[in-house]
Amino acid sequence: MNLKKTIKTLAITALLTTATVPVLGQDLIARMAPVDRKVRQLDTLALQSTIERENLESPSSDLYQDWDNRYAHKATELPETYKISLKNFCMPTPSRVITSQFGPRWGRQHKGLDIKVYIGDTIRAAFSGKIRVVRYEAKGYGNYVVIRHNNGLETIYGHLSKHLVRENQTVRAGDPIGLGGNTGRSTGSHLHFETRLCGVALNPALFFDFRNQDVTGDSYTFRRSTMERESAKATAARGQKVSSYTKEEVYGGKRNTLTMQPVATTLTEATPRPAARPSGIKHHQVEAGETIYSIARKYDITVERLQQINGLGSSTRLRTGQMIVLQ
Numbered sequence: 001m002n003l004k005k006t007i008k009t010l011a012i013t014a015l016l017t018t019a020t021v022p023v024l025g026q027d028l029i030a031r032m033a034p035v036d037r038k039v040r041q042l043d044t045l046a047l048q049s050t051i052e053r054e055n056l057e058s059p060s061s062d063l064y065q066d067w068d069n070r071y072a073h074k075a076t077e078l079p080e081t082y083k084i085s086l087k088n089f090c091m092p093t094p095s096r097v098i099t100s101q102f103g104p105r106w107g108r109q110h111k112g113l114d115i116k117v118y119i120g121d122t123i124r125a126a127f128s129g130k131i132r133v134v135r136y137e138a139k140g141y142g143n144y145v146v147i148r149h150n151n152g153l154e155t156i157y158g159h160l161s162k163h164l165v166r167e168n169q170t171v172r173a174g175d176p177i178g179l180g181g182n183t184g185r186s187t188g189s190h191l192h193f194e195t196r197l198c199g200v201a202l203n204p205a206l207f208f209d210f211r212n213q214d215v216t217g218d219s220y221t222f223r224r225s226t227m228e229r230e231s232a233k234a235t236a237a238r239g240q241k242v243s244s245y246t247k248e249e250v251y252g253g254k255r256n257t258l259t260m261q262p263v264a265t266t267l268t269e270a271t272p273r274p275a276a277r278p279s280g281i282k283h284h285q286v287e288a289g290e291t292i293y294s295i296a297r298k299y300d301i302t303v304e305r306l307q308q309i310n311g312l313g314s315s316t317r318l319r320t321g322q323m324i325v326l327q
Helices: 002-057 225-236 292-298 305-310
Strands: 079-083 098-100 103-107 108-110 113-115 120-125 129-137 142-149 154-160 176-177 191-195 200-202 220-223 284-285 323-325
Touching: 142 176, 154 176, 220 225, 292 305, 305 323
Parallel strands: none
Antiparallel strands: 079 220, 098 113, 103 108, 113 191, 120 176, 129 142, 142 154, 154 191, 191 200, 284 323
16 A cells, blocks of 8 residues: 555656656746847847957958058959948038039049138048048149048048048048148149049049038949949039139038139039028038037927937037938
């Protein structure tokens, strides 16, 4: 009788143990799930940190095989397609007047845009990246700066009166890199601005709309097979013919009027003089002394809306050159 009771007790114990093991296993898995999520989050943060660090050390290393401070540009093989992010940008200058377009000029190719600026005007980095070249070229760019950006582009800023950066320095979009000038092969103060991919000059009008002080979109997909056709369309859409202009027109009505003559004229059709506050602007570049309140009043937007869109706190101080999203 006792033997039967003992066997029965052992059987019940074994059955309960068997039933409990999966439950304990499930409890263990449940307890481990948050830990696994945290580990994955840490792995993701570590990966992002590594990518950011590598971009600082060598921007766009997937496109460029070397880092050389000796030359302004050297053409290498272009990819068939390449998506270029245009987010987190800064217009190099608040000037709205283009005095010479990208393309044929005086019997040769003009590889960038000439934008009217005055000697001493602040020129800013268009995107975040690393300064590759800071040099002087008497028969060409004059004082110039080349920046390699994390989005794959390299930008060149020519005819500066002064450099404000050094080679191998990392910069953020909007950081001052030089002052406008008339150095090198130049017939009047202006900024010669180039955008290059793998050393090949692309029309800056594909990415930048100087007349409206904005980029052309959140991104631009480069296609080697259509680059010439798209370049011509960009010039037609954003080009302008300039026979004369004023400081008021150059800076959108923010400076005293003073009639000036351009350094060159373009071959595109004339476009109407832009209003001081053109419609359709999606971004605003902060100028010295501006606040979130003055910008909100200027564009008839509530302060709360601007803060929400841009992730700004009530005590956040704006930085000169910072881009504010308006819609």
